[in-house]
Amino acid sequence: MTGKCYSNREVRLDGYDYVDCWFHSCRFVYSGRRAFNLTGNMISADCTLVFRDRAAGTMSALEHLHGLGDWGRKHVTASLERIAAAEGVETQDGSWRCGESGASSSPEGALRREQTSRSEER
Numbered sequence: 001m002t003g004k005c006y007s008n009r010e011v012r013l014d015g016y017d018y019v020d021c022w023f024h025s026c027r028f029v030y031s032g033r034r035a036f037n038l039t040g041n042m043i044s045a046d047c048t049l050v051f052r053d054r055a056a057g058t059m060s061a062l063e064h065l066h067g068l069g070d071w072g073r074k075h076v077t078a079s080l081e082r083i084a085a086a087e088g089v090e091t092q093d094g095s096w097r098c099g100e101s102g103a104s105s106s107p108e109g110a111l112r113r114e115q116t117s118r119s120e121e122r
Contacts, residue, residue, distance in 0.1 A: 001016060002019045002020055004021045005021065006022065006023050007023075007024040007025060008025045010026070010029055011026045011028050011029065012029050013028055013036040014030060014034040014036060015033070015035070016036050017039070018036075019039045020040045020041065023042065024046075025044060025046050026047045027049075028047060028048065028049045029050050029052060030050070030051055031053040031054060031055055032051070032052075032054030032058060
């Protein structure tokens with residue numbers, strides 16, 4: 001999907017590539033069945049993420065491991081820190097309207113825009 005606008009809807013991630021799209025008040029759903037890509041999109045801060053099926057199972061396993069004490073907390077935290085340290089999301093103040101490249105007034109405030117991967121920048 002390229003250059004589309006999604007507002008107030010459920011957006012399935014499994015198996016899709018979303019490029020230069022706009023997401024406002026959406027609910028992203030990931031089931032863990034197929035890989036997905038989000039590249040160059042605008043995502044409003046009020047969008048949510050839900051894990052279902054296999055992805056929910058992975059989240060449950062991480063919660064269980066985290067609850068095993070120091071050892072589990074150490075390994076789950078280290079995994080999450082590696083994810084948090086990876087580049088890919090920049091926060092910017094501003095707003096937008098679907099279908100426009102420029103900013104306009106919006107009550108949502110901060111938006112997140114994925115940066116292009118380092119390989120695309122080279």
